[in-house]
Amino acid sequence: MTLLISTLAAIISTVVWYVNPKARQLKCGILLWLYWGASLMWLGDAIFEYAELKSAYFTPAAADMLNDTFLGLSVVILALIIWVVYMLITDPLGTLKSELFFKQEKNEVNKKNLKETH
Template identity: 65%
Template sequence: MTLLTTVFAAFICTIIWYKNAPKSEMKVGILCWMFWGASLMWLVDAIFEYAELGAAYFTPAPVDMLNDLFLGLSVVALGLIIWLVILLIKDPKGVIKTALFKKKTQ
């Protein structure tokens, strides 16, 4: 469930990135890299778990599924926080800079 949640997040971010490309004002690319990287790593985890459990891997207990979904959503939230921090620090549209420094009126 964590893998699925992250893969869907990666898909959505990639579509948003492609739709706005070549402009990257919102730095959505950061989210794409982050979610795809995590998805690939969790895919390896899933393969190892499948090798251990066999077909039982695809029939998890509802409580485990719920916990994994909760974890997946938390991971997406963390990814969004990291992206927001980078966006505000890099400030590609200069919004923070404009808010901090006001032009002196003559």
């Protein structure tokens, strides 16, 4: 399940990045590389687990499937968190910077108006 979930996330993020110029501007390439890296990691894990278990690999217990699902979703969420933090730090569209400066200018105007009224 981990391989399936991370590969699905990698494919979706790659398609979004490819067809949407705004996604490229928002650095979704970082996100797709994180997902493809996780997919390769889980592929290696699946190969070694298959080498160990042989045909038993294809009949996992329900509890193992549930654990793998939670692990796969955790990896997807962790990659999203890393991407959001990266976005906040780099601020590719300048949104955070303009918002902070706008509030700072607004506070300065308010202080100036208060001084003038006193």
